[in-house]
Each structure stands twice: as structure tokens, then as C-alpha cells.
Amino acid sequence: MTSQSTYVKTEIVGTSDVSISEAINNAIGTASHSLRNLDWFEVIEVRGSIRDGKASSYQVTLKLGLRYDAKA
Amino acid sequence: MTSQSTYVKTEIVGTSDVSISEAINNAIGTASHSLRNLDWFEVIEVRGSIRDGKASSYQVTLKLGLRYDAKA
Amino acid sequence: MTSQSTYVKTEIVGTSDVSISEAINNAIGTASHSLRNLDWFEVIEVRGSIRDGKASSYQVTLKLGLRYDAKA
Amino acid sequence: MTSQSTYVKTEIVGTSDVSISEAINNAIGTASHSLRNLDWFEVIEVRGSIRDGKASSYQVTLKLGLRYDAKA
Amino acid sequence: MTSQSTYVKTEIVGTSDVSISEAINNAIGTASHSLRNLDWFEVIEVRGSIRDGKASSYQVTLKLGLRYDAKA
Amino acid sequence: MTSQSTYVKTEIVGTSDVSISEAINNAIGTASHSLRNLDWFEVIEVRGSIRDGKASSYQVTLKLGLRYDAKA
Amino acid sequence: MTSQSTYVKTEIVGTSDVSISEAINNAIGTASHSLRNLDWFEVIEVRGSIRDGKASSYQVTLKLGLRYDAKA
Amino acid sequence: MTSQSTYVKTEIVGTSDVSISEAINNAIGTASHSLRNLDWFEVIEVRGSIRDGKASSYQVTLKLGLRYDAKA
Amino acid sequence: MTSQSTYVKTEIVGTSDVSISEAINNAIGTASHSLRNLDWFEVIEVRGSIRDGKASSYQVTLKLGLRYDAKA
């Protein structure tokens, strides 16, 4: 086995009352409190709830890719 | 049969010259004129038309979930 | 155009605290109050909520097929 | 909310003993009796029944797109 | 960044010799020993093994959604 | 070529008026009359017919995996 | 185990130099020489070869559904 | 690297007011004006527009496979 | 062969440090330097890279549809 990098993908749902982008950044920001080496994200699903005839919250499912640290 | 809630999902395409979010809200706003109890949305597809080298309109296909009112 | 049958497929979510089957039958039972000629169903998705370490409700998304009655 | 168009997509199954095209046109023709503003179709699935070693009927599932008329 | 909730989705396979429902509840019950705040599940796949001409075990793959606790 | 095992997957639809599980077991039971070495199943699709406002029959499409016996 | 019907689905590719329909019927016709009780078909894929700037042959992949005869 | 053949797949949409087949052949015919060595096609999507209660145009998305000519 | 329009679909990835919309418009803007007759886009995938606990770049994969000009 060589010393090549390994990555883990973890699935996470960010939410925001404001926008899709803020939901993405809320998910990444929260995950970065406990996960090191976050490297990339992939948007899997966008949905949300409706109140008073408009989108009242956005829920964005992401996969986060992070460099795996075998020593941890 | 118990008194559990039932929901209907209906597929709708909102459009906007401005942004993906406005296309989502246009679809929900228009639907809420004739559909009661709209509860959630799921983004199915994002596409649009091109004019003069940029996106000139966004077309967002949603599924809308609404509480089913059997008495209606 | 011949007199061949036409069918409509409508997407619906049934719920039950008890079982997947009851969620299916709740959806069909509720739909049959306002839709005539229900003919078949297809299970699209099974999900649910969790409370106290077990499934506390089942939410089953179905497509219902019904014979289209052009005179209606 | 701007005055942008909104569209609804509805799923329908047309049948014909003769051909795929006739099944498509039977579905559209029947739907146009009760739905206004039909705009486009998308073929989702083609299947059929078999009798005496050949296709005896075609069943074509379509999504129909129609302009949503909020005043209706 | 606002204080919106974030959720994690984790994939788990429950098994049971008895039924699909028991496999779902076995997965949730086992996961709840080490994961807090389990909120919802989604059924991804149902399979099983065969012995003596019948299903001898059910293996149900779920995604579990849990509220993310950044302080943990 | 080594003596590694080979498996065949065959697609089958079981039916039952009673439940999804019985439809699975009916498919496996019937297949075991003519197929030896049935090893596992995967549920591909669940659908059914509707009568009198409830599910009147379940049709479950399975893939069956069986050990391939080259001498047969 | 009740006496409910069981069905087998088998995947087959029909070809024709003339049309998609003829490719479907060639597949069904050929299969009916050795398979009894053919009941329905589902179109899985349509492709073909090109010669001299036009489609020179159609290859249609179908699933054929047939009633399973345990006594056979 | 051996002298094995390489192929390119290009996605194209043919249209016709008459039939699905003509839309396929229009796409291939037009492409053959500027692309050499067209070898096969795969149907990806069939859709169309509706006028006066029937299909008024067919739009068929194809992938075209062509032998890659590195010297070109 | 009639004179019906033909379209080509080409897959392209736009990037932006700012937003999903800007990534879409960067892709379209760059493509319009060398491709004429761009007509529509479809969003295929949204992903990006992460730095310092937030999205540092958006990568949006699009399909671009353009009218095919056989004389070119």
C-alpha cells in the first residue's frame, strides 16, 4: 500500500430561512466545528418548507469530502 | 383506517428572468392561488434559456407537497 | 383517435403510526373519497420519523393510477 | 412576485392497439377535453401487452406540461 | 451564518429473521445506542437471504437523519 | 480460470392478496420448484391493484440470486 | 403459500432494419417460439446503427413478462 | 498504447412534425453533413410540443457514436 | 428528410467564487465566445470547494443546447 491520500464523504443537511447558498454555508460551517480537513461539497438535493405562499426555509442535502487522517 | 394525514405531490414549473429563488417563489405563489395547505417543495430540475451570452430566464421544476383535504 | 382507455397517475403520501401497509391503505382510502376509478398503485418511497429509538410513523409515497373519465 | 408564467406537469398513460404514436395522441387528445393550455409532452415509459406472439396494445406514460391559469 | 439546524444522514443496514419492519426497528434501535437525536429514516434497499424456499432473513438499508450537535 | 463460484440473477414477480411479505415468499416458493440453489433476493419494485378503496393485491418484483451449477 | 400467480421477466433485444415497432415485434415473435405465456413487455432502451447518413437498423431492448408455470 | 479504435459520443436533438423515426433520421442526416464516421445512435429522450389536442412536433435526443479520427 | 431544426447539447462546467448563478453565467459567457446560437441550459450538477469553513468556489455542470448550423 502506497502513501496515497484517502477521502471520506459524509452526508449532511444544511438549512436556512434566507437562501440556498446560506443553507450550504450553514452546513459547511457547522460541520467544520467537529470535522477537520473539509475539502469539497456536492449538492444532492434542494427542498424546503412553504408558509404563506412562499418558501419559508431551504433544506440542502450535501456530501462533504474530507481528507482522511489515519492518525486521528 | 386511522385518521392519519395524507399528502398530495404535484409537479409545477416556475419561471423567472431574475434568479432560481424567484422562480421557486413564483411557482409557489401562483400555486397558492388555487391550492390550499401547501406544505413543502422539492427541486427536481433547473434549466433556462440563453440570450446574448447569458441566462435570460430560469425554469425550475418543483414538486409541491400539500395536505390532502378529503372533504374538499 | 380511437376509443382506447387513458389513465392518470397522481402522486400521494400516506402515513401511519402502525405499518407500511396501513400507510398504503390510508393513502388509497383517503384518495378514493374524491377520485373515482382508482386502478393501481406503485410504491415510490418509504420513509418515516423516529421517536424513542424506534419508527414512530411511516410515510409511503405512492403513484396512483386511475381511469380517466373525459366526460367528468 | 413578477408576472412570469407557471406550468403544471401531469402524468398520463395513453393506450393504443395500433402504435406508440397513436397512444401518445390518444393521451393528449383525451386530456385536452378537460385540460386547457396543453403545451408539451415528455415520454416517460413505453410498455404494452402481448397476444398471439406480438404486441397487442401499447401503453405510453407521458408527462404533459400545461400553462397554469391562476384565475381558473 | 445564522443558528439554523443542521442534520447528518448516516447509512445503516438492519437485519431480521422475521419481517421488514423488524429489520427497520433493529437498525434504529441499535443506532440509538450510540447516536443521539435520531429524527427520521429513509428506506434505500430491501433484500434478504433465502433458505428452504422462503425468505430466511431481511436486510434493509436505511438512511438515518439526526440533528447535528456541534458541541458534542 | 479458477474454481470461484458464479451466480445468476433472475427477475421474478410474486403476487399476494394479503401482504408484501407473502408476495415475496410466493415468488421465492414458486421459483424454488424449478430453480435450485436459490441464495438471496433483492426487492426491485412494489406495486399492486386497488379495489373498493384499498389495496386488493400486491405485486413485488424481485431479483433472485442463485448459485450457478455448470454441470446442470 | 397461496396459489397466487408468479411472473418472470426476461430481457431481450429485438432488431429491425425498418422500424422500432418491427424490432419490438421481432423480439416478441422470436421469444414466443420457446417461451409460453408471454403477457407484457416494457421498452428499456432504443438504439441502432447508422449507414449512409441514416438509421440502418433499430435495436430495442425489452423486458418480457411471462406467467410462470411451476409444473413445466 | 495499442492501435485500438476510439469512439466519440455526441448528444444531438432531432425534430420532426411527422414522427419519432423522422426526428431520429433528421438528427443523423444533419449531423452527417459535418461529422464523418457516424456508427451508432442511442435514444436518450423523446418529447414534443402540443397544438390543437395532438402532438405537433417530436424532439428526440440522441447520442451519436462516431469513430475518432486522430489525424483529422 | 425535411428542413426541421437540429440541436446539439454540449456539457460544460462553469466556476465562480461568488455564487451558483455567476458560475452558470460564466460558463455560458465563455462558451458564447466560440459557440454560436446558444439556446438553453440544463443544470446537471452543483459542487464546489471548501476553505476556512465555507464554500470557496462553486462548480456548476451544465448542458448547453445550441441550434446546429449544418453550413458551418
Added chain:
Amino acid sequence: MTSQSTYVKTEIVGTSDVSISEAINNAIGTASHSLRNLDWFEVIEVRGSIRDGKASSYQVTLKLGLRYDAKA
């Protein structure tokens, strides 16, 4: 019905302790003992088992295409 060729596709899982290629060839080799006219294969899935921190066996699911011999 013309004399066009018909093909059958059958799903098979080959295994090998050594490599993905050997698993493919084991499946084809075993199938060729009882199936004539094998023409092509398509890889559907690659999985395997793990022992002592490395892949200890490869399981490759293939579809095999074979020319159908109606006289057989």
C-alpha cells in the same frame, strides 16, 4: 416478421480472489459451459468482501448478451 437477429441478456455474478478482470472472465467462462453464442458483456456492479484490511474477493455483476437460437 423479418429474419432479423434477436438477443437475450442474462445477469450473472462472477467472483475472483485475484482481480476484477478474473471475476469477469470467470463469469463468462462458467456461463459458456451451458450458454451458446455469447456475444458481449456489460459491467453492472463491482463489489467484494474485505479481510485483514484488504479486498479478499471481487464480485462483478455482468449482463451477458447472446444470440437467440429459436430452434434450440
Added chain:
Amino acid sequence: MTSQSTYVKTEIVGTSDVSISEAINNAIGTASHSLRNLDWFEVIEVRGSIRDGKASSYQVTLKLGLRYDAKA
């Protein structure tokens, strides 16, 4: 709840400059430093980077299945 086994599936990306197999084994080898009871893998995606006209690295996304140890 019975004492049936439960499994967790985790998504991981192995890399190698040499081959797909080595990328698979690098992922499993690295994961086995911190995860016990690794049981099986499923290949989800194979991609890589290109340098000097050939594949310069392989990136293989796997799901790893491991027996869940509730006492851990």
C-alpha cells in the same frame, strides 16, 4: 428487538497512481486503521486525473460495510 446484526455503510475515496485495484486497497487499508469489522465494499464511481496524455491517478469511491458494535 432481537439480537440481529446491524451494519453501517460509510463512503470513502481511495487514490492510487498505479491502478484501480490499488486505489480500492488503499481506501480499505487506510480505513482499517480506525474502523473495525470491515466486511464488504461496493464500487460507486471510478475517476482520475490526466497528465501527459494518460491517466496519472485513479480515484475510486467506495461504500464500505462494517458490522456495527453497539458497545463501542
Added chain:
Amino acid sequence: MTSQSTYVKTEIVGTSDVSISEAINNAIGTASHSLRNLDWFEVIEVRGSIRDGKASSYQVTLKLGLRYDAKA
């Protein structure tokens, strides 16, 4: 519009009588004769032909990603 990079994805099929890897490298090698700035590949499909009870050729469909050079 900022000066962000744009990428194009092109679909290509490499072949080899020897191995999947060689088919990948044949595709990349051939493409690099006429396409500059090849950056990454994604494996879309692996298939091949069979002769004498074993795989006689591998056909690997790839997407190639390349940096778009607007000045070209």
C-alpha cells in the same frame, strides 16, 4: 463576469484487447492528439465483446474534462 476557469466534458469510448486500464489510456491517449488541456476522466460504463468463452475486448466509456480555451 469574472475570469474564472471553464471546463468542457466530452464523452469518449476507448477500447483494448488487454485490460480496462489500457482501454482508459487508449481513449485518453487518442483524445490528447487533438484536444489540449485534458484534466480529468470519469468512467461511465464498462462493457466488451466475448470470444471463445472469455472477454476478447474491453470498451470503456469515459467523460473527459478539459480546460476551455476561449481564444482557441
